[in-house]
Amino acid sequence: MGNSTNSLSIANSDGATLTARQRISLGLAVVGVFLIFLAWLSGNLFNTSNFLWPSLTLMTIGTLWFTYETYAHHPDGIKNNNLWFNSLTNRGTIGWITGILITAFYVCLYFFPSLLGYNPDGANISLIKMFDPISYMIKGEAASQWFVYGVLYTFAILIMGVKFIMKYRHNSYQIFRTISVMFFQFGFAFMLPEIMYTLNESLPYYDWKNMWPLNYYFFDSYNLDKMIDPGFKQSMDLSTIMNEKSGLIGLMMLVWGLLMIFVVSPILAFFFGKRWYCSWVCGCGGLAETAGDPFRHLSDKSLKAWKIERWMIHLVLVIVVIMTILTLYTYFSGSGKFLGVDTYWVRKVYGFLIGSIFAGVIGVGFYPLMGSRVWCRFGCPMAAILGIQQKYFSKFRITTNGSQCISCGNCSTYCEMGIDVRWYAQRGQDVVRASCVGCGICAAVCPRGVLKLENGPQDSRKLEMPEFTGIK
Amino acid sequence: MKIVIIGNGISGVTAARHIRKRSDHEILLVSGETDYFFSRTALMYIYMGHMEYHHTKPYEDWFWEKNRIDLLRDWITEVDTDNKQLVRSNGFRINYDKLIIACGSRSNLFGWHGQDLDGVQSLYSYQDLQQLEQNTNRKVDRAVIVGGGLIGIELAEMLQSRKIPTTLLVREKSYWDNVLPPGESDLISRHIREHGFDLRLGEELDKILPDENGRVKAVKTKSGELVNTQLVCLTAGVSPNISWLSNSSIETKRGILINKRFETNIPDIYAIGDCAEFRDPPPGRRNIEQVWYTGKMHGEILGKNIADNNDDQYNPGPWFNSAKFLDIEYQTYGTVYPKNKADENSFYWEDDDGKRCVHFVYNKDTTELKGINLFGIRARHDLFHKWLKEKRTMDYVIENLGASSFDPEFYRSYEKKLIKKYNEEFNANLKLKKRGFSAFLNLINT
Structure with missing residues (x-):
């Protein structure tokens, strides 16, 4: 982003102050979050499972009440007042503290789950123990760190999804899209795998909407083995598949996974663009669009950032393809080495650097610093593939409406992917960009009705600056 | 060179x-x-x-x-x-x-008494914005905006974002009615009040009164009322x-x-x-x-x-413009005067919630479309540009209205309600043609 010429003193803008009710409701939600931290830091001091329901209740009531107080008293419309004056949303002190806390949580989650209280050999303590009651309720066993993560993740999407819907209640596209990500996160990513796991423990934990290469462990040997029933693999006997429940469902998972990659996704991306996945279905996108919405404007819009983005995301794509080929080579050949390279090591490094550090720690931890789509924009290989499809084999574009653009910059500012939408809009050119996830916020914040997401014949996308400027 | x-x-x-x-x-x-x-x-x-x-x-x-x-x-x-x-x-x-x-x-200043006082300003330039920051960094219990145009309503929205109660003094009987016909002007006036502004229509500024430090203290209106204020914004055009x-x-x-x-x-x-x-x-x-x-x-x-080294003359196509009044977007194509010309007639449709409307102006004899105002509805610029140049009739435009919609996907369409009123008003039996992007492509490319 460019240099700001600063002389506007914005230090004490009265508008940033909250009403008494906003403060109380926000306070309730903060106490709920604080209980989580208290549970986390208290070690073995309390029976933290008693904190669970008070915490969830406070966060729910607090957030919903705050949402109501913030949006319900004003007529429908765009609600971005004072966003750049707020320390949480303008990379201020609160933003940095929030970023550091989330990052710390993710580091513990991925690499030091015992610091969260996870104890696979005995009773959990602190934060993980806090969530034992839900885990027993759903699957009859103590919570793991991934279960806690799944609950918090889903909870965040649901609660912040309601807030998002309230904020954009005048906009049907935003409402449908948000209900969709809430549904897919709660149903497909959270409940369905947990239920299937309780029915049959030999099945892999399978998120039916997740897809290779975002789901980079899909072709891992252990995952393939779990999906392809061992009995079936040895005998290749049809009756084994039919008779053994796990074999059939596991095989369905494999077939569905392959169908998603090679058939479903390309077709949907052709008709609707990348958005069918990235802003309607995907879990990473789901969190970005709901909990991440207050930070969407923090993405970097510069040309330089775009150049870095293209290198990084396609590099990750190349690496994941190589990694997967090596993994499959090992699976079929049984040999752990390919041209002297340890395939398991490659897979491990990818999982560590890309899967954990990039997608998890940076992807979410940096929301308050670099916006809500850092992973989706710079790292996600799934987004890279869908992006290539969107750019070259898709009916999707964002249409620019004649020459109604006034170059105000709202579209670019609120693009979470850092696309300089205005660059196109003010030229009267359609926006056809690999990175666009089709969230539709540029069209929503445009004060002059200039942008529209639409699907149509591919050759009707205006890729050059058209002559039409209202003159002739 | x-x-x-x-x-x-x-x-x-x-x-x-x-x-x-x-x-x-x-x-x-x-x-x-x-x-x-x-x-x-x-x-x-x-x-x-x-x-x-x-x-x-x-x-x-x-x-x-x-x-x-x-x-x-x-x-x-x-x-x-x-x-x-x-x-x-x-x-x-x-x-x-x-x-x-x-x-x-x-910015226009009409030699008002007190227009140079501290705490009195206009809004046009970057420096004006800096001045507004300074003026509102002090305590402002109430601001007064003088003038009923686009900058006035923008300023009102700005001040509301800082929770500053605002009074708007508007000379006209209805908001911006020197540009907008009565239906649209009324719709916007209602919307301004819905936002809680103190909108005074038919009211003019008489003078601006200072306190002992030369700062604005109050304004006196032509009807003789005193409004205490710490910020006066003069937005009577440019x-x-x-x-x-x-x-x-x-x-x-x-x-x-x-x-x-x-x-x-x-x-x-x-x-x-x-x-x-x-x-x-x-x-x-x-x-x-x-x-x-x-x-x-x-x-x-x-x-x-x-x-x-050309010598092309300025020869623009049909007029167009747009604006946003608080939460309501406005687009216009062709010319819609506040009062129809002698050879013009109008068709006006307003939604039940009073927040969307469309106003067509056409030639009485030929029913050729002369202009359209849309509030709360987005329409395709290039298509209306084409229709205006091709001198399309009202019936044609009404039937093909669905192709002109530029509202986001899944928005409730307004065309059915509109054509129903049109048919009733003109005793016609028009039916809507296909809406959507492919319909638009067909029309724009033929």
């Missing part, structure tokens, strides 16, 4: 870009307001915390050097037409071969910024006088955008055009003329 452009707003910048695209002339862009081009229409969003200043710059800072457009931050005080020189604020001189004046507008040219030989009236090639009375000096006044405007157009879009068109045509 050295081309100097005074003013780095949309008109001057558009001219510079088109000259650069088509030629190698030396280009110097001068502005005293800011270092770089920014979108004036976005000033309000900086104050409201939607954007920071740098977001309002349509081009990154490297753009200018890369495109060899030189920038100079200074005020020009004089044009020495005899020597083809400009005088800078420090007295230094700049040579030019061709000069484009695109210095914009200034006029061409030409006072700095009063000693030059460049001919001016309200603005800098130009022909349709944007030429002034002095060879090699041109004027475009808000500051220019056509001696003889294109049919149906005003002498002075003060909107973003016209500035852009002026800049494009003049830029091409200079670069290519």
Whole structure:
């Protein structure tokens, strides 16, 4: 982003102050979050499972009440007042503290789950123990760190999804899209795998909407083995598949996974663009669009950032393809080495650097610093593939409406992917960009009705600056 | 050849870009307001915390050097037409071969008593915005906005974002009714009140009263009422910024006088955008055009003329404009006057919730569409442009309305309700044709 010429003193803008009710409701939600931290830091001091329901209740009531107080008293419309004056949303002190806390949580989650209280050999303590009651309720066993993560993740999407819907209640596209990500996160990513796991423990934990290469462990040997029933693999006997429940469902998972990659996704991306996945279905996108919405404007819009983005995301794509080929080579050949390279090591490094550090720690931890789509924009290989499809084999574009653009910059500012939408809009050119996830916020914040997401014949996308400027 | 452009707003910048695209002339862009081009229409969003200043710059800072457009931050005080020189604020001189004046507008002040008091201001420039920050960093229990136009409503929205109670004094009987017909004006008036503003229609400013420190204390209205206030915003329109040219030989009236090639009375000096006044405007157009879009068109045509040695005249297509009143967007295509002309008739539809409306104006005899106002509905510019040029009839436009919709996906469509009213009103039996993108493509390409 460019240099700001600063002389506007914005230090004490009265508008940033909250009403008494906003403060109380926000306070309730903060106490709920604080209980989580208290549970986390208290070690073995309390029976933290008693904190669970008070915490969830406070966060729910607090957030919903705050949402109501913030949006319900004003007529429908765009609600971005004072966003750049707020320390949480303008990379201020609160933003940095929030970023550091989330990052710390993710580091513990991925690499030091015992610091969260996870104890696979005995009773959990602190934060993980806090969530034992839900885990027993759903699957009859103590919570793991991934279960806690799944609950918090889903909870965040649901609660912040309601807030998002309230904020954009005048906009049907935003409402449908948000209900969709809430549904897919709660149903497909959270409940369905947990239920299937309780029915049959030999099945892999399978998120039916997740897809290779975002789901980079899909072709891992252990995952393939779990999906392809061992009995079936040895005998290749049809009756084994039919008779053994796990074999059939596991095989369905494999077939569905392959169908998603090679058939479903390309077709949907052709008709609707990348958005069918990235802003309607995907879990990473789901969190970005709901909990991440207050930070969407923090993405970097510069040309330089775009150049870095293209290198990084396609590099990750190349690496994941190589990694997967090596993994499959090992699976079929049984040999752990390919041209002297340890395939398991490659897979491990990818999982560590890309899967954990990039997608998890940076992807979410940096929301308050670099916006809500850092992973989706710079790292996600799934987004890279869908992006290539969107750019070259898709009916999707964002249409620019004649020459109604006034170059105000709202579209670019609120693009979470850092696309300089205005660059196109003010030229009267359609926006056809690999990175666009089709969230539709540029069209929503445009004060002059200039942008529209639409699907149509591919050759009707205006890729050059058209002559039409209202003159002739 | 050295081309100097005074003013780095949309008109001057558009001219510079088109000259650069088509030629190698030396280009110097001068502005005293800011270092770089920014979108004036976005000033309000900086104050409201939607954007920071740098977001309002349509081009990154490297753009200018890369495109060899030189920038100079200074005020020009004089044009020495005899020597083809400009005088800078420090007295230094700049040579030019061709000069484009695109210095914009200034806010109208009508000599109100107290208009120069501390705490009284207008809103047009970046400096005005800085002043507003200072004025509202003090305690403001109530602000008063004088004037019922687009800047007035923007200011009201800005002040509300800082929770400053605001009174609007509007001379007209209904909001902006010197531009909008009664239905639309009423719809907007209601929307302003829905937001909790103290909207005083048919009320004028008499004088602004100071306290003992020379700061504004209250305003007195023509009806004799006193309103206590700490901030008065005067937004009674703008006029061409030409006072700095009063000693030059460049001919001016309200603005800098130009022909349709944007030429002034002095060879090699041109004027475009808000500051220019056509001696003889294109049919149906005003002498002075003060909107973003016209500035852009002026800049494009003049830029091409200079670069290519053309002598194209300004001959714009159908009028269009847009705005946003608080939460309600407004688009207009063709011309809709506040009162129909003698040979015109209207068809007006308003939604049940009173927040969306469409107003068609057409020729009484031929039913040819002359103009359309849309509130709370987005319509396709290129399609209405085409329909207006092709002189399409009302029946045709109404039947094909669905193809013109530019609202986001899944928005509730309004065409069914509208055509029902149309059929009732005109005792017709029209049916809607296909809506959507493919219908639009069919119509735009035939």
